[in-house]
Amino acid sequence: MGKDVIIACDFPGKEQTLEFLDLFKGRKPFVKIGMELFYAEGPDIVREIKARGHKIFLDLKLHDIPNTVKSAMKVLSRLDVDMCNVHAAGASFMMKAAIEGLTREDGSRPLLIAVTQLTSTDQQTMESDILIEKPIDEVVMSYALTAKNAGLDGVVCSPLEAEKVHANCGSDFLTVTPGVRFADGDIGDQKRVMTPAEANRIGSDYIVVGRPITKATDPVVAYERCINEFTGGVD
Ligand code: C5P
Numbered sequence: 001m002g003k004d005v006i007i008a009c010d011f012p013g014k015e016q017t018l019e020f021l022d023l024f025k026g027r028k029p030f031v032k033i034g035m036e037l038f039y040a041e042g043p044d045i046v047r048e049i050k051a052r053g054h055k056i057f058l059d060l061k062l063h064d065i066p067n068t069v070k071s072a073m074k075v076l077s078r079l080d081v082d083m084c085n086v087h088a089a090g091a092s093f094m095m096k097a098a099i100e101g102l103t104r105e106d107g108s109r110p111l112l113i114a115v116t117q118l119t120s121t122d123q124q125t126m127e128s129d130i131l132i133e134k135p136i137d138e139v140v141m142s143y144a145l146t147a148k149n150a151g152l153d154g155v156v157c158s159p160l161e162a163e164k165v166h167a168n169c170g171s172d173f174l175t176v177t178p179g180v181r182f183a184d185g186d187i188g189d190q191k192r193v194m195t196p197a198e199a200n201r202i203g204s205d206y207i208v209v210g211r212p213i214t215k216a217t218d219p220v221v222a223y224e225r226c227i228n229e230f231t232g233g234v235d
Pocket residue numbers: 008010034118119120156157178179180188190208209210211212
């Protein structure tokens with residue numbers, strides 16, 4: 001897999017999601033299915049979107065004891081998704097267990113990436129609520145290195161961190177970055193944003209884009225623009 005735009009399908013149910021994907025006619029964008037849609041519709045929504053030919057990032061952010069995560073990943077491996085994730089805060093044992101659970105009998109498995117520090121957690125919250133006093137970028141880099149050493153393929157991180165993650169963990173360690181906005185678009189509730197072209201320049205491997213595409217007047221045009229800016233070097 002190369003650089004790609006992943007559309008965050010943050011819809012409440014199957015009907016809205018399939019209606020949205022129908023707009024793309026022949027095209028098969030890479031899509032992200034998160035907790036809302038998965039909990040509403042269950043594994044069938046994954047099977048249905050996969051059967052339509054889309055690549056899927058199943059964004060369920062597992063975080064539990066290693067044995068539980070391993071068993072859950074075993075179930076998810078049967079869904080044939082392309083990418084899934086865990087919280088790096090679950091630590092090495094949990095991340096290694098996740099890989100074991102995810103690996104099929106023939107040795108294949110979806111890409112597994114780690115959530116580092118949620119972008120909704122800032123330095124102050126980290127210090128007051130979880131008693132982590134190190135600078136946040138140091139914490140993110142430590143999580144990324146732990147994930148790499150556990151055998152994971154990459155991390156979800158802010159686009160602002162992607163460059164440093166590559167410098168510390170190698171250029172082949174994937175960076176999947178949300179918080180992307182068009183230069184002339186609304187930033188909504190995202191605080192630290194980048195355009196697709198900037199995300200490309202700083203080396204993001206995948207950008208996760210929701211509302212700039214899902215809420216656009218013409219989502220297909222917005223998607224094409226995103227792909228062009230991210231992969232074609234168009235500003
Ligand atoms: O609509 P928008 O482009 O902001 O959507 C971004 C997507 O990426 C959402 O599904 C959101 O949950 C997800 N995400 C994020 N920030 C993170 C991790 C995930 O925005 N740190």
